[in-house]
Amino acid sequence: MKAICATDLSAASEATIESETCLECLERIGVEEIHLVTVIPSNVHAGMPGMHFEERREQALERYRRVVEDAGFDVETHVVRGTPHRRINGIAEAVGASLTVVGSRGKSPLENRVIGSTARNLARTTVVPLLVNRIEREADEPDVVREHLFQRVLYATDFSENAERAFEAFSYLRHATQEATLVHVETPTDPGLPEDDDPEARLTELATRLEDWGIETRTEVRRGDPADEILAAEAEYEPTTTLVGSRGHSRLRRLLLGSVSEDIVARADGNVMLIPPNRSA
Template sequence: MKAVLATDLSAASEATIENETCLECLGRIGIEEIHLVTVVPSNVHAGMPGMDFEKRRKNALGRYRRVIEGAGFDVETHVVRGTPHRRINGIAETIGASLTIVGSRGKSPLENRVIGSTARNLSRTAVTPLLVNRIERETDEPAVVRKHLFQRVLYATDFSKNADQAFEAFSYLRHATQEVTLVHVETPKDPGLSDDDPRDRLTALAARLEEWDIETRTDVRRGDPAEEILAAEAEYDPTTILVGTRGHSRLRRLLLGSVSEDLVARANGNVMLIPPNRSV
């Protein structure tokens, strides 16, 4: 499996790349080849006085490459120009990546309405599963918040087709996962949804995980999906929240305040998003 690891060469990105435990987790789920990608903004030109961004970025990627190769991965580097999330998605699709990884410090509640960061844009547009690796906020020398990326997973489902597809990610995550909390949030139902008891459906999913000797628990909540998923994160302290990027409601997925974007902005730990119509 191949992964794209996007970096802006910031301290937050460096924390993601240089954490040995995070790299070990990627190896456990089957990642063998990592493509390091950094994007030079379109409005920055090589001829600008005192600025050679391509050269500086190539030198930095060379250091990162040695770290990742030392962890046992094959590595390719890409310095490209353009809009970050578009170029990252383009490279991921071109190489047939199974995963895109980006570090993010997240945003304060006041800033959640501002859509513009690479992580937030990728949460809308990713063409592969996207792992947002949470980095410490408000520190000059940040570290990753959860070193064991997939050790404890909180899987949130509305039983949509995309949510079912997100669950299938356990086919490879299970090699690094010890505990899973399965959460469903009851909301006013969209037309055509099943009347099956959500507890029974979560229990059936839990049984599949237990066949892999993964410890499971189930939790059915009522209220706003994003708020309740974040409340479950606070209660169970997972290392990663796993969720599909599209649900049943066509209206909800058109709103800027979608569940997946809220989680990327506000979750304390890592968030893994599975887009629709893709398989690994």
């Protein structure tokens, strides 16, 4: 299993790469090869101050390479130019990655937002599962907010095809997961299930599958705004990662695209893992 670790070489990105616990969690879910990627924006030209950006970034990535190699991974480095999220997605496809990891600072006191433009654009466009690793915001030497990436997982589902695809991520996450909370949010403005369907029964069926893997599981049906209720569940149960599909049921076909999943990525306290639809979907 291959993973992309995207970095802008900031202190926040460094926290993700140099966290031994995070690297240990990636190893547990089957990651063997890590591709370190940094993108020089296309509007930074060679004639500008800092014209040796490629060389400086290659040197920085070599330091990261040694850290990751010492943790037991095979490592490749990529210094490229272009639009960051497009180049990151392109490399993920080219190398056959199964996961992209990007670090993100914590909540902004001004905008109640946590993600920069690259992480936001990746959340909208990622072609492989995306893990947004939450980093401390107000710290000179920031650390990851929750070290054990997949120890406690909050899985949010509307029972759409993409939500089911997100649930299948437990097939490899289970090697690092001890506890799971399964949540469905009923909303009268955009119902996703037939009237005669029983969401509690469907959650119980999913819980049984996880419990067969030795994962302690709880289920909960909530009512209200999907993003608000999922975030309320996160505040209550304090998972290390919230797992969602990036598209779900909606009259506009974007209940979990932008209006919910992007909001969760923006406002969650902990890590968020987004599972995109199949490319053919």
